[in-house]
Amino acid sequence: MNNLSQVAEIIKGAKRPLLCGHIMPDGDSLGSVLALGLGLRRLGKEVTMVSSDPIPEVYLFLPGVEEITVGHLPERDYDLLIVLDCSVKDRPGPLVLPLLERDLPVAILDHHVNDHPFGNYNYIHTRAAATGEIVMDLLDLLQVDLVLDIAVNLYTAIVTDTGSFRYENTTPGTHQKVARLIDHGVPVSKLSNLIFGEQPLESIRLMEVALGTLELSECGQIAWMSITQEQIQRVGAEDQHVDGLINYPRKIKGVELAIVFRELGSNLVKVSFRSKYKVDVNLLAGTFGGGGHVRASGCTIEADLAKVKDEVLKEAHRLLRGC
Amino acid sequence: MNNLSQVAEIIKGAKRPLLCGHIMPDGDSLGSVLALGLGLRRLGKEVTMVSSDPIPEVYLFLPGVEEITVGHLPERDYDLLIVLDCSVKDRPGPLVLPLLERDLPVAILDHHVNDHPFGNYNYIHTRAAATGEIVMDLLDLLQVDLVLDIAVNLYTAIVTDTGSFRYENTTPGTHQKVARLIDHGVPVSKLSNLIFGEQPLESIRLMEVALGTLELSECGQIAWMSITQEQIQRVGAEDQHVDGLINYPRKIKGVELAIVFRELGSNLVKVSFRSKYKVDVNLLAGTFGGGGHVRASGCTIEADLAKVKDEVLKEAHRLLRGC
Numbered sequence: 001m002n003n004l005s006q007v008a009e010i011i012k013g014a015k016r017p018l019l020c021g022h023i024m025p026d027g028d029s030l031g032s033v034l035a036l037g038l039g040l041r042r043l044g045k046e047v048t049m050v051s052s053d054p055i056p057e058v059y060l061f062l063p064g065v066e067e068i069t070v071g072h073l074p075e076r077d078y079d080l081l082i083v084l085d086c087s088v089k090d091r092p093g094p095l096v097l098p099l100l101e102r103d104l105p106v107a108i109l110d111h112h113v114n115d116h117p118f119g120n121y122n123y124i125h126t127r128a129a130a131t132g133e134i135v136m137d138l139l140d141l142l143q144v145d146l147v148l149d150i151a152v153n154l155y156t157a158i159v160t161d162t163g164s165f166r167y168e169n170t171t172p173g174t175h176q177k178v179a180r181l182i183d184h185g186v187p188v189s190k191l192s193n194l195i196f197g198e199q200p201l202e203s204i205r206l207m208e209v210a211l212g213t214l215e216l217s218e219c220g221q222i223a224w225m226s227i228t229q230e231q232i233q234r235v236g237a238e239d240q241h242v243d244g245l246i247n248y249p250r251k252i253k254g255v256e257l258a259i260v261f262r263e264l265g266s267n268l269v270k271v272s273f274r275s276k277y278k279v280d281v282n283l284l285a286g287t288f289g290g291g292g293h294v295r296a297s298g299c300t301i302e303a304d305l306a307k308v309k310d311e312v313l314k315e316a317h318r319l320l321r322g323c
Numbered sequence: 324m325n326n327l328s329q330v331a332e333i334i335k336g337a338k339r340p341l342l343c344g345h346i347m348p349d350g351d352s353l354g355s356v357l358a359l360g361l362g363l364r365r366l367g368k369e370v371t372m373v374s375s376d377p378i379p380e381v382y383l384f385l386p387g388v389e390e391i392t393v394g395h396l397p398e399r400d401y402d403l404l405i406v407l408d409c410s411v412k413d414r415p416g417p418l419v420l421p422l423l424e425r426d427l428p429v430a431i432l433d434h435h436v437n438d439h440p441f442g443n444y445n446y447i448h449t450r451a452a453a454t455g456e457i458v459m460d461l462l463d464l465l466q467v468d469l470v471l472d473i474a475v476n477l478y479t480a481i482v483t484d485t486g487s488f489r490y491e492n493t494t495p496g497t498h499q500k501v502a503r504l505i506d507h508g509v510p511v512s513k514l515s516n517l518i519f520g521e522q523p524l525e526s527i528r529l530m531e532v533a534l535g536t537l538e539l540s541e542c543g544q545i546a547w548m549s550i551t552q553e554q555i556q557r558v559g560a561e562d563q564h565v566d567g568l569i570n571y572p573r574k575i576k577g578v579e580l581a582i583v584f585r586e587l588g589s590n591l592v593k594v595s596f597r598s599k600y601k602v603d604v605n606l607l608a609g610t611f612g613g614g615g616h617v618r619a620s621g622c623t624i625e626a627d628l629a630k631v632k633d634e635v636l637k638e639a640h641r642l643l644r645g646c
Binding site: 159163164165166167168170171172173174175176178179180182183188189190192193196197198199200201204205207208211212214216220248249251252253254 | 576
């Protein structure tokens, strides 16, 4: 493991660095790559930024995002690969994986717990709320000015990985950094609106329809909603608008297990599960051939909506004994 | 208008201060009253804290909240009334209004735009994101230690009035203050769960009902919902569950101005306004005798719901020309 000054020296010595974050890029991955990429350009380096996966629509506002090459690797004579926000070798994605087998030196900057980082130079700071915090420290060491384009990327990295400063990883240092970024002109409310604020009308209409189907078990611990294809079409919504609906039953006080049933076809239902403290929904989804995590999982069942609801709710009640 | 040191001197001189926030108390009102009340106790003062309205359930975790007297005024020989987070005389509520007619000196600490504050000593700092920020500066001047109970109240005041640091009022100073509060031991993720994490079922039911009334102007820039007393009763909700509903019209893509009409009585309607980038809703609310901030404001209008909607929407359309 290296300290940040050592990694800064290595980066300072590079002339043609290649930067990447991880697959299914999020705000921290993209914001970190862009902040460092734009910063290194200011030092006169020939910077290339790549992403194995497409940039999610919500992040297309990030300054410099159009300079990230998506899905292919430009042929260049790179002299350093800088991997951001990745704890394991396959996180950068198929675009970058072959490079890791070559002679190209690799520098890792990351905040995930990792006993065996895969770089030649590794700075792993698990108390940083976001890799963006590490990049900000690095840019300070490299004496790069935090111009607005860089500040916006750093802010986005930090605000997304801390859930708007609500998660446990948020430290005094996080807020001190963000104070500086706002001082550099970051437009807080505009960015908040871009990142968290806006939903298409169809998505709000779908929420209303879904809430109309909300039911609770007698014990109040299980809450579920169901959405039919007809409902999605009626409000003009799309599949992407269904994501996030499960937060509403989940949010209800006293609810331990939240379920959303979503009709995919006349005989096909997708079931999503969330739990708060007790129920292992990975196991629950497993009962129906699905899986995921302990607190978030899903499965797809071939049967009509009524039958799927009946079976899944029976199993859910069985799991929450006394419910 | 006074500066903060002057008001601090007045408060320092008081022995039996009475503290209050506003009716329908929110996180900033309660957190500010409690932080200052607990702080002045540490200076040996005989502090009384009152609220005209009940404490919303979500804030019952606040340290010291059980010491706020709700709904009646203890008979004591007060020597100073400290009014927090109130820009107009009726905001403290019926409990405190009679006191404003007596000889008791009044100190106002507030962050709402206000050209005619009603105290004998007035510190109005409109660039403070929350009255809690002002209280924190005041406690510093009074050399009160920010012990954990005080820090939790200040944090709650600031995090609620900035919408988790997302609103335009959030400044570098806001984040610097919060960095200090976390340094004093504020448990960020626990508080976030308490404040933002859970909603009672009634609140979700009310959301469904309110979304059923959602309308948009033809231009898509104005969105509004209305809630009648009958609807609130039907779903078993209370006044406190109405707060936050305005975020749904506000969130809609393309909406600049969000409005919630809420029937308080057969001839009384509370109107809440939020804007995103352009409309000065402090001015808009001012047209109807209310006020607040540039991006968040409200007013109460004596007329029936239909008439209030008609008048307010006419004014809103006029403001958003071409809409």
